[in-house]
Amino acid sequence: MANSLQLCRSCTHTDLNFRENLAGLFASRRRKPVFVKCCSADEPPADSLSFGSDFDPKKFRHDLKRSENFNRRGFGLKEETLEFMNQAYTSEIIETLKENGNEHTWGYVTVKLAKAYGFCWGVEQALRIAFEARKQFHEEKIWITNEIIHNPTVNKHLEEMEVQNLPIREGKKQFDVVDKGDVVILPAFGASVEEMYVLSKKNVQIVDTTCPWVSKVWNTVEKHKKGAYTSIIHGKYSHEETVATASFARKYVIVKNMKEAIYVCDYILGGELNGSSSTKEEFLEVQLCTTMLKGETEDIGKLVQMTMMRKYGVENVNEHFISFNTICDATQKRQDAMYKLVDEKLDLMLVVGGWNSSNTSHLQEIAEDRGIPSYWVDTEKRIGPGNKIAYKLMHGELVEKENWLPEGPITIGVTSGASTPDKVVEDVLVKVFNLKREE
Numbered sequence: 078m079a080n081s082l083q084l085c086r087s088c089t090h091t092d093l094n095f096r097e098n099l100a101g102l103f104a105s106r107r108r109k110p111v112f113v114k115c116c117s118a119d120e121p122p123a124d125s126l127s128f129g130s131d132f133d134p135k136k137f138r139h140d141l142k143r144s145e146n147f148n149r150r151g152f153g154l155k156e157e158t159l160e161f162m163n164q165a166y167t168s169e170i171i172e173t174l175k176e177n178g179n180e181h182t183w184g185y186v187t188v189k190l191a192k193a194y195g196f197c198w199g200v201e202q203a204l205r206i207a208f209e210a211r212k213q214f215h216e217e218k219i220w221i222t223n224e225i226i227h228n229p230t231v232n233k234h235l236e237e238m239e240v241q242n243l244p245i246r247e248g249k250k251q252f253d254v255v256d257k258g259d260v261v262i263l264p265a266f267g268a269s270v271e272e273m274y275v276l277s278k279k280n281v282q283i284v285d286t287t288c289p290w291v292s293k294v295w296n297t298v299e300k301h302k303k304g305a306y307t308s309i310i311h312g313k314y315s316h317e318e319t320v321a322t323a324s325f326a327r328k329y330v331i332v333k334n335m336k337e338a339i340y341v342c343d344y345i346l347g348g349e350l351n352g353s354s355s356t357k358e359e360f361l362e363v364q365l366c367t368t369m370l371k372g373e374t375e376d377i378g379k380l381v382q383m384t385m386m387r388k389y390g391v392e393n394v395n396e397h398f399i400s401f402n403t404i405c406d407a408t409q410k411r412q413d414a415m416y417k418l419v420d421e422k423l424d425l426m427l428v429v430g431g432w433n434s435s436n437t438s439h440l441q442e443i444a445e446d447r448g449i450p451s452y453w454v455d456t457e458k459r460i461g462p463g464n465k466i467a468y469k470l471m472h473g474e475l476v477e478k479e480n481w482l483p484e485g486p487i488t489i490g491v492t493s494g495a496s497t498p499d500k501v502v503e504d505v506l507v508k509v510f511n512l513k514r515e516e
């Protein structure tokens with residue numbers, strides 16, 4: 078889930094004259110800094126609040142974490158919670174695969190499982206803490222500011238336990254429903270500093286399940302914002318993690334992909350790259366949304382670095398550019414394992430994970446780029462009736478296909494996103510085995 082981050086320090090502007098170039102984002106040290114929310118509209122995101130210039134998110138978070146209404150470790154119910162999670166989320170089929178070097182044959186179907194797949198440490202920890210909170214506060218109302226992770230099966234479990242999503246009206250979360258004494262869970266992607274601020278004023282119990290990899294990115298952003306750097310975040314503008322990360326930055330730009338990064342760099346160079354002469358309005362019309370594929374992140378980092386070299390000279394680049402690889406270990410391992418798996422001889426790939434899961438979309442992307450027929454499903458319900466499947470492509474396009482399973486013996490590559498329980502993968506495979514048995 079973690080975003081990637083580059084930091085730029087550039088020349089000086091006190092107004093938002095985008096025609097001069099993107100440097101309006103990079104405010105002067107000498108002049109009054111300009112705060113730019115570089116989003117797709119002039120309006121700030123729905124849940125944002127205005128803080129005074131003396132508001133210090135770092136100090137606020139530091140104090141909040143030490144308050145008695147804040148918990149980020151759990152409630153001493155680890156053993157029983159892990160037992161519940163084992164029962165709900167593990168899979169015998171996956172165990173069999175692991176015992177056999179991640180490859181096994183059932184009837185006509187040989188399954189090759191990626192070496193790294195499924196639940197990551199951050200997700201396991203977030204779920205454990207959330208389930209512990211439910212056990213601890215069995216009578217209190219429990220709210221969650223967003224889906225705890227992007228998996229429909231897990232989110233349904235929490236719903237059944239009466240952990241409620243904050244209602245949303247006209248794009249805004251309704252914090253009014255939260256009363257004193259309620260419990261509010263912050264999901265694994267974290268929450269924006271504005272949301273934490275609202276909750277801290279309500280005297281509620283806050284249970285923070287934010288993955289440490291995510292908060293590590295916030296710390297990096299916070300550390301450098303005093304140095305007049307602008308954060309370039311490679312991520313999806315509307316993704317919870319990106320919103321939270323941006324809320325800790327004084328100045329930031331969010332880029333979805335290389336195309337948008339080129340657009341930004343072109344602005345920095347005043348149109349040298351593409352010869353563009355975009356106006357402020359045109360710039361703001363660019364949809365700044367998501368994606369975080371490791372290779373693309375590295376390429377964007379290199380592009381921004383080269384842009385700063387061109388603008389300030391090679392000898393000065395270190396004063397104007399710092400890059401951090403904040404792609405988390407789990408995401409990286411799953412992508413690396415996928416690159417290895419698609420090198421093998423496969424008839425098709427099954428990518429299992431929530432349809433709004435960013436890290437899962439990248440696993441699908443790797444298979445699509447390799448030209449392997451690849452089917453991204455979130456639950457086994459997407460398969461059938463008969464030899465039919467509804468699946469998503471890497472950019473979220475929904476596709477239906479008849480006769481997707483070839484006849485005779487087949488070899489299937491399988492992987493799953495960091496928020497996908499093994500049990501969901503098992504359910505998908507059982508459906509495939511049954512279809513092949515009926516041939």
Ligand code: SF4
Nearest residue numbers: 078197199288290405
């Ligand atoms: S994918 Fe990475 S950032 Fe997201 S929860 Fe897992 S370890 Fe944390």
